[in-house]
Amino acid sequence: MATQKVTWDLSELFPNITDPKINQAITEATTLANTFEKTYHGKIANLNADDLLQCLRSIEVFTAKFSDITLYSSLSFSANMTLPLTQSLNDRIKKLQATVGTQLAFYELELGALLKRNPQIFQEPALNNYRHMLERVYRDVKHQLSEVEEQLIIEKDQFGVDAWKELQSKWLNTRMFDVTVYGEKKMLSYAEANGLLPHPDRATRESANKSIYGLLGKDGEIFASALRSICNDWVNVSKRRNHISPMESSLISNDTEQHIIDNLLKTIEENAGIYRRYLKLKAKLMELPVLGNHDIVAPLHGLPDLTFTYKQAQDLITQAYSRFDTQYTSAVKEMFSKRHIDAAPRFGKRNGAFCESHYNGKSAYILNSFNGTLSDVFTLAHELGHATHDWYTSRSQTILNTDISSITAEIASIFGELLLTDLLLDEAKSDAQQKAVLCLILDEAGMTAFQVTARVWFEQALYTSIQKGEFLDYKTICSHWTAARNRIYGDAVTWFPEMEAEWTMKPHYYMANYRFYSYPYVYAQMFVYSLYEQYLKEGKAFVPKLKKALSAGSSLSPLEIGNIFNLNVAAPDFWNNGIKMFERFVNNLQKITSH
Ligand SMILES: [Zn+2]
Numbered sequence: 109m110a111t112q113k114v115t116w117d118l119s120e121l122f123p124n125i126t127d128p129k130i131n132q133a134i135t136e137a138t139t140l141a142n143t144f145e146k147t148y149h150g151k152i153a154n155l156n157a158d159d160l161l162q163c164l165r166s167i168e169v170f171t172a173k174f175s176d177i178t179l180y181s182s183l184s185f186s187a188n189m190t191l192p193l194t195q196s197l198n199d200r201i202k203k204l205q206a207t208v209g210t211q212l213a214f215y216e217l218e219l220g221a222l223l224k225r226n227p228q229i230f231q232e233p234a235l236n237n238y239r240h241m242l243e244r245v246y247r248d249v250k251h252q253l254s255e256v257e258e259q260l261i262i263e264k265d266q267f268g269v270d271a272w273k274e275l276q277s278k279w280l281n282t283r284m285f286d287v288t289v290y291g292e293k294k295m296l297s298y299a300e301a302n303g304l305l306p307h308p309d310r311a312t313r314e315s316a317n318k319s320i321y322g323l324l325g326k327d328g329e330i331f332a333s334a335l336r337s338i339c340n341d342w343v344n345v346s347k348r349r350n351h352i353s354p355m356e357s358s359l360i361s362n363d364t365e366q367h368i369i370d371n372l373l374k375t376i377e378e379n380a381g382i383y384r385r386y387l388k389l390k391a392k393l394m395e396l397p398v399l400g401n402h403d404i405v406a407p408l409h410g411l412p413d414l415t416f417t418y419k420q421a422q423d424l425i426t427q428a429y430s431r432f433d434t435q436y437t438s439a440v441k442e443m444f445s446k447r448h449i450d451a452a453p454r455f456g457k458r459n460g461a462f463c464e465s466h467y468n469g470k471s472a473y474i475l476n477s478f479n480g481t482l483s484d485v486f487t488l489a490h491e492l493g494h495a496t497h498d499w500y501t502s503r504s505q506t507i508l509n510t511d512i513s514s515i516t517a518e519i520a521s522i523f524g525e526l527l528l529t530d531l532l533l534d535e536a537k538s539d540a541q542q543k544a545v546l547c548l549i550l551d552e553a554g555m556t557a558f559q560v561t562a563r564v565w566f567e568q569a570l571y572t573s574i575q576k577g578e579f580l581d582y583k584t585i586c587s588h589w590t591a592a593r594n595r596i597y598g599d600a601v602t603w604f605p606e607m608e609a610e611w612t613m614k615p616h617y618y619m620a621n622y623r624f625y626s627y628p629y630v631y632a633q634m635f636v637y638s639l640y641e642q643y644l645k646e647g648k649a650f651v652p653k654l655k656k657a658l659s660a661g662s663s664l665s666p667l668e669i670g671n672i673f674n675l676n677v678a679a680p681d682f683w684n685n686g687i688k689m690f691e692r693f694v695n696n697l698q699k700i701t702s703h
Contacts, residue, residue, distance in 0.1 A: 114418055114451040114478065116187070120469050121180040125193050133177050134204065140170040141208050144215075152218035153225060157232035160222070164238055167215060168507045174208070175467055175507070177201060183464065186475055190456035220249035240663055241508050247360050251349040261345065269341050269620035272334040276618045279330065285323060288315040298613075306405050313402040318606050325609035328582035335617060336580040339570050342623055354571045358624040362631075363513040363665055368678055369627055372634060375683035376561040377595060382687065383558045384600035386550050386694045389701060391600075393543070401603045404559075405551050411544045415480045418451060425489045428531040429496070429524065432643075433651045439499035440492045443474065448495070451478040451488070461487045463494035463521075467510060470502040471495070482548055486525055493524030500658035509663040516666045518632035519639065520658055525549075526640045526689075539700045546697045553690055556633045558596050563626045565592035566611060585611065635670075635677070637686035642673055 122130050144166055155163060178201055185198035222229065223246040229235065230242035252258065285301040287294055289312050296304075304316040324331070339354075346354050359366055391399045393408055416424070422444055430437040443449055448471060450457075461476035472495040478484050497520040501510050529549055536542040569588040573580055586608035593603075593610075611617060616625035643650040650673075657672045670677040675685070 114449065115447075116183075116450040116473060116475075117447040118180060118183060118473070120446070120471075121176055121183075121466070125184055125197060130177065130180070130197075133173065137170065137174040137177060138204075138208075140166075140173055141211055144170055145211055148218075149214050150218075152215065153221040155222060157229055157234040160229065161234045161238075164235075164508060165506075167212075172468055172507050178205060179464060179466060179473075183473055183475070186458040186462075187450050188456050189458060216245075217252075217255070219245060220252055223249050237506060237663070238508060240665060240668075241511070243665075244360075244363060251351060251357070251360075253348065257348075265620055269338050272337050273615075273618040273620050276331065276334050276612075277615060279327065280613060283323060285316075285319045287319045288312065305402070306407065308407055308409070310402070310406070313406060314400070314604075317402045318604055320613070321604070321606035321609045324612045325606055328586070328609055328612065331609075331612040332580060332582040332585050335570070335585060335611075338618055338620060339580070339623075340574055342621075343571065343574055345621075355568075355624050358622070358627075361513070362515050362628050363662075364515055364631070364667075365678070368667075369631070371678075371680050372627070372631055372683050373561055373564060375687060376557060376630065376634075379684075379687045379691075380558060380596050380598065382691050382694055383554050383596065384598055386554060386697070387597070387600040389694070389697060390547065390550075393547075393701060398599075399601050401601055401607050404601060405555065408543070408547055410540075412538070412540050414482045414541065414544055416482070416485050417480065418478055421478065421480075421485045421488055424485060424531065425492055425524075425528060428489065428527040429492070431531060432527055433648075436496065436651070436655070439472075439496040442471065442499075443492060443495050446471070448472065449474045449476070449488075451476055453477040453479060461491050463491040463498070465494075465498035465502065465510065467502050467507050470499065472498040482544060486528060486548065486552075489524045489528040490521045493519075493521030496520045496524065497658050500655060501661035504659040505661040505663055509661045511662045513662065513666060514628040515631040515635065516669055519636055519654075519669075522633060522636035523640060523654070526636070533696075542700055543697065546693055546700075550690075550693055550697065553633060553637075553693075556629050557686075557690065559593075560626050560629050562592040562596045563614070564624065564630070565595065567617070567624055567626070634683050634686035635666075637689040638675060638682065639673060641685045641689045642675065 122133075147166070148163055152160075152163060181194075181197045181201040184194045188194050223242065227246060230239050230246070235242065253261070280298045283298060284295045285298065287296050287301050287304060289304065289307075290309055291311075298320070301316050301320050304312055305320075307313050307316065342354055346357065349357070351357055353366070355366065355369075359369070387399055387404070390403070390408075391397065394403060394406070396403065426437055426440055426444075429440050448466075450473075457477065458475060459477075461474070463472050463474045465472045474488075474491045474495060476484070476487055476491060478488065494517075497512075497517070498510075501512070529545060532545045533542055536545065566589050569592060570580065570585070573584065573588065578584065589611045590603075590608050616622075619625060639654070643654075653673050657669050660669060660672070664672075667677055670682075676682060
């Protein structure tokens, strides 16, 4: 099948975008919200366990109903963002979401008040299904301020930290960059210039890097003002909320603990040498004495041009998943047969790839743009892992237990990538093919586990600096970034001076009220590498454990998920398991290159 024809079929949700069933569903969901408000507003804080159970079940009925509408509108819009019909539905549903959100805001506040008043309630047998969900709410409730204080924070942020964030993205989207592409001078938007960073031509990569970071650096003091204000504001808010550190809020939302993250980062630092060994090997493959910063994720030359049709990708991924276990392929097969994937590249479609779960259909929908590269096949295998996770979770959990924290949300997706890696390595017809697969995997994992760790250190350094009373001007912030970066890269990479400004363009450093965005990525990558290491040791005995973990959804903590595999995530040496997996890939590549 030509990729141009691979569009999804959303009729399981609604027949089409003008069908009266959409209005019917909106009316039903609105009625459910009204009834919920009438029944529970002002009453939740005093409920007993049995009544709370009824309340949680009611909110689940509403959430499930409403999710069909929001899912349909967001999927239709992502697939065709320029069509007036998808735009108007999307706009209408967004407004409805805001209205319903305000109408039901009392639910979380009152649930918090209930848990404050009666912290033992989640141990009542009636609430067994919701134990961990309530534990998570309770952990956060302790840091909630009064209603007026919470309102004041929202109001001050609107023209405070939110505006600093806006300024950063406005800057990026209104500048033009002078880039020489294959010897030809061009003026490009940020998105276009940024797209050239992994360009096959080295001189083009150099020009794009120097142009982007050179221009960013010229306005460095502006970015420093924004970041300094956002971080200082966060220090104040964290103190008001009684958080023991600027990181604590993110630990709560990620459902994890400080010492676990400290161990993780320490293990990465101790093993940065393995990543550097890969980078030096890559320099050799690129016939360079040492990699420049513009070579870190550059494609290798002279490798076979691995391209795949959509059908080939489908067969490969299905085969990779079924080598693990035949039932484990159920979701993958269904996603293709039910046409739940929109893979055709086209104008007006959202960039990138995502998988959205469809709770009521016990399924999911994937959007990607498949152009036939090896990396496109990996993206599809990754997203089908998310669909597999949804498949198991939606069959075992109620909807409140499908709120999976980002550190465990990647279990099946990264696992799926590794299943595909193993298959491709086993079936590679030449050393060159193996090299292509290994470099792709190592480039990605190197960025996610190692370079992202440098970003966490950078953020930590900013807060330490503030606590010591230092002033974060542009050059000071740059020195924190280059110090963190060099802890990972050491002598394996040389940097253009312009790269000190690298931090200025990362939008997540400026995300108001969501700090420390990065470490969950490191956790997810290393956790799944550890799981795969365990799978290689245990073979088929591992299969039911993985299914159990995926079926648990968010009803268990990440620590309890680890226990399913007899793995203690809290043990100081736990993360070394994941490193072993990464090291094996580097060793394989070294073996092939020395042939
Ligand atoms: Zn993912």
